[in-house]
Each structure stands twice: as structure tokens, then as C-alpha cells.
Amino acid sequence: MSDPKEYEDIPGTFVFDADRSRQGYHLNMFCISLRLQESRDAFKADPEAYLATYPMSEEQAQAVRDRAWNRMLELGGNIYYTAKLAANDGITFQELAALMTHMGSEDYRKMMFEGGRSIEGNRSKSEWEDK
Amino acid sequence: MAKVHAGVGCSHVPAIGVAMDSGITGQDYWKPVFAGFEKSREWMKENKPDVIFLVYNDHCTAFSAEVIPTFALGCAAEFQPADEGWGPRPVPVVKGHPRLASHIAQSVILDEFDLTIMNKMEVDHGLTVPLSVMFGEVEDEWPCQVIPLAVNVVQYPPPTGNRCYNLGKAVRRAIDSYDEDINVMIFGTGGMSHQLQAERAGLINPEFDKRFLDLLTEDPVAGSQITHLEYMREAGSEGIEMVMWYVMRGALNDDVEEIHRHYHVPASNTAVGHIILENR
Numbered sequence: 001m002s003d004p005k006e007y008e009d010i011p012g013t014f015v016f017d018a019d020r021s022r023q024g025y026h027l028n029m030f031c032i033s034l035r036l037q038e039s040r041d042a043f044k045a046d047p048e049a050y051l052a053t054y055p056m057s058e059e060q061a062q063a064v065r066d067r068a069w070n071r072m073l074e075l076g077g078n079i080y081y082t083a084k085l086a087a088n089d090g091i092t093f094q095e096l097a098a099l100m101t102h103m104g105s106e107d108y109r110k111m112m113f114e115g116g117r118s119i120e121g122n123r124s125k126s127e128w129e130d131k
Numbered sequence: 132m133a134k135v136h137a138g139v140g141c142s143h144v145p146a147i148g149v150a151m152d153s154g155i156t157g158q159d160y161w162k163p164v165f166a167g168f169e170k171s172r173e174w175m176k177e178n179k180p181d182v183i184f185l186v187y188n189d190h191c192t193a194f195s196a197e198v199i200p201t202f203a204l205g206c207a208a209e210f211q212p213a214d215e216g217w218g219p220r221p222v223p224v225v226k227g228h229p230r231l232a233s234h235i236a237q238s239v240i241l242d243e244f245d246l247t248i249m250n251k252m253e254v255d256h257g258l259t260v261p262l263s264v265m266f267g268e269v270e271d272e273w274p275c276q277v278i279p280l281a282v283n284v285v286q287y288p289p290p291t292g293n294r295c296y297n298l299g300k301a302v303r304r305a306i307d308s309y310d311e312d313i314n315v316m317i318f319g320t321g322g323m324s325h326q327l328q329a330e331r332a333g334l335i336n337p338e339f340d341k342r343f344l345d346l347l348t349e350d351p352v353a354g355s356q357i358t359h360l361e362y363m364r365e366a367g368s369e370g371i372e373m374v375m376w377y378v379m380r381g382a383l384n385d386d387v388e389e390i391h392r393h394y395h396v397p398a399s400n401t402a403v404g405h406i407i408l409e410n411r
């Protein structure tokens with residue numbers, strides 16, 4: 001089947017497809033390692049040394065250092081993996097979502113409580129052009 | 132012979148598990164989420180299954196980026212709750228049903244669905260949260276055995292809704308041909324609309340969700356044709372995990388009765404949906 005990647009038209013979204021998965025492999029393996037306490041301890045003790053054991057790109061390593069959550073996704077990270085890094089930092093899933101939307105935790109929580117982000121105006125990149 | 136009488140569709144939002152584990156389900160925020168499961172817990176007591184065939188996805192916990200099976204069937208005697216980075220959920224070990232699971236594997240693979248067989252697997256909130264919401268708090272053990280079917284919905288593309296629906300039919304044929312008199316219930320879990328990532332995080336689409344539930348009950352053939360693009364665009368990049376409900380639907384009769392439906396926004400980042408269907 002042909003794959004025109006029509007989903008690239010969805011705004012504010014990085015679909016974790018095979019290309020991103022390939023690009024993000026070592027970044028994601030680093031993140032998932034943090035689900036275990038011994039890895040969290042090692043990362044805390046010496047972040048740079050621990051990071052160096054995963055052969056990710058320098059851009060990806062920098063995104064990790066900066067906790068640049070959207071940048072990690074753009075470089076092949078997947079949210080379920082990067083959430084492990086967030087958990088390591090004591091950030092909940094909802095706080096992480098707020099960070100990625102640049103809304104602030106209170107505003108994000110309020111938006112969700114009031115029914116979430118509407119689908120209207122959020123289907124296609126063309127609808128985001130004026131933003 | 133083994134029988135399938137009913138199916139359950141249910142979100143598996145991790146925060147729901149956290150709310151139960153930390154005893155805050157009575158708070159105003161959580162009350163309406165759990166109120167919709169009160170009837171379900173009564174119904175579970177009246178229709179107690181011997182085994183639940185539970186379709187869910189692993190959230191990069193038991194499966195790392197190293198191995199990504201599309202369909203992985205849990206054939207082990209037990210499955211430990213996994214540490215997802217916050218410590219394992221304080222819930223009982225999940226007991227499997229290896230004899231039925233291996234029968235299903237054999238039958239379904241000869242039916243041309245090429246499953247991965249898991250003889251050792253940890254299970255994350257995707258599996259344990261639906262058990263918790265449907266059974267309520269449990270002490271030392273879950274009330275029944277569970278056969279997990281882990282579906283890849285994390286790396287695009289997941290299996291299509293159509294593929295899931297047809298796999299459900301093959302699972303049903305397998306259960307119908309199993310030689311023990313047991314009651315097998317099917318759970319399809321995940322969803323409903325939600326997006327957890329990037330700038331569009333927080334997306335919720337109640338119209339899509341309602342239509343999804345309507346089609347699931349009344350016109351599953353049409354519903355199974357919902358495309359991946361439509362799921363991701365309309366229900367959010369993580370909403371695509373709703374394809375898993377179609378494995379459950381495929382394992383039921385074409386004609387079902389909708390016993391119960393519950394829908395609430397939000398639980399954390401997600402729309403909570405739940406349905407109980409009985410074969411007619």
C-alpha cells in the first residue's frame with residue numbers, strides 16, 4: 001500500500017511512525033530505562049555519564065538536557081517513552097501535557113475540566129496558519 | 132463447551148488507577164467517573180466470568196522499542212503488574228489461563244492471524260485499570276483468570292479496525308471450540324478520544340466518541356472501517372487505540388443488546404467511555 005503520510009497534516013502532532021521510531025530508537029531506549037529505580041538512581045548520580053551510555057544524536061541529548069518535550073517528539077521520541085523521563089522528574093502526565101501545549105498547568109487543567117480542546121479549528125494544519 | 136455471553140468496552144486511563152489506589156474516588160473530580168461504573172460492578176457480580184479475554188495495549192512498559200509485536204497473546208500462568216516509573220500498582224498478580232490461551236493461539240494462528248506468544252510478560256495500567264474499574268477494590272486476588280492480548284497501538288500503524296474485528300471473530304471461533312464449560316468475557320479497552328502529545332494535547336471529541344459507540348453496537352461492520360487517519364485527526368493521536376474495542380466486538384454476535392453505557396469528560400487528559408454488550 002502506498003503511504004502518502006496524510007497524517008502529517010494534523011496540526012500540533014508528531015505521529016510516531018516507522019521513520020520516527022527508527023530515528024528515536026536510542027532516545028526512547030534511554031527513556032524507558034528510567035522506569036526502573038536502579039536506572040533512575042544512576043541517572044540522578046551522574047546524568048551526563050548515564051546519557052552517554054545511549055548512542056543518541058547530540059540534538060536528542062540536548063533536548064533531553066533541556067527537557068524540550070516537543071523537540072524530543074520531533075526527533076523521534078514517543079510520548080509514552082518521554083513520559084518516563086517526566087516521571088523521573090516528578091512530572092505527572094497532565095503536567096507534561098500542559099508543558100507541551102505551553103498553556104501552564106492551571107489553564108490546561110481548566111481546559112480539560114471544561115471539556116478539553118475542541119476539535120473545531122484543530123483538524124488541519126491549514127486551520128493553524130493564522131495562529 | 133466454553134461460551135461467550137458478553138463484552139465490555141472500557142477506557143484504561145492510568146489516572147483512574149491512581150485515583151483508586153490512593154483512595155480519592157469520592158472527590159468531586161472523580162465521583163462522576165466512578166458513578167458510571169456502579170451498575171457495571173453489580174452486573175459483573177451477576178455475570179461473573181471464569182476468564183476474561185482482555186484486549187489492551189502496553190504503554191512502552193513491558194515492551195520496549197526493541198520488540199514491537201502487533202498482537203501478543205499472554206499464555207503464561209501469571210502476569211506481574213509492571214513498574215511504569217511510579218512503582219507497580221498495588222494490585223494482585225494477574226492469573227492467566229494457559230490451557231485456554233494456548234488453545235486460542237493454536238486455533239487463531241491456523242485461522243491465519245499470526246500472533247506472538249508471550250510466556251513471560253508484565254502488564255501495565257492498560258490491563259489492570261479496566262479490571263479495577265469493573266471489579267472495584269479487590270483484596271488478595273482478582274475474581275477470575277485473565278488472558279491478555281496486547282496490541283501495538285503505539286507505533287504507527289496499529290492493526291486496522293477491520294483486522295481487529297476479524298481477529299475477534301477468530302478468537303470467538305477458538306473459544307467456541309474449547310472443551311471446558313466455562314464463561315469467557317471479552318474486554319476491549321483504551322480510548323476514548325484523547326491526545327497526550329505535543330501542542331494539540333488535550334483534544335477531546337464527544338461527537339466522534341458517541342458515533343463510535345453507536346456504530347459499535349448497531350453497525351460494527353461500518354465502524355470497523357473507520358480509518359486510522361480519521362481516528363488520529365478526529366479522536367487524537369492516542370485515540371487510535373480505540374481499534375482494540377473491535378477485537379471485542381468481533382468476538383460477540385452480530386446482534387447484541389446494549390446493557391449499559393457511560394461517558395464522561397475528563398479523566399486527566401482523556402474522555403472516559405464504557406459500554407456493556409450482551410449477545411442476543
Ligand SMILES: [Fe+2]
Binds near residue numbers: 143190321372
Ligand atoms: Fe492505552
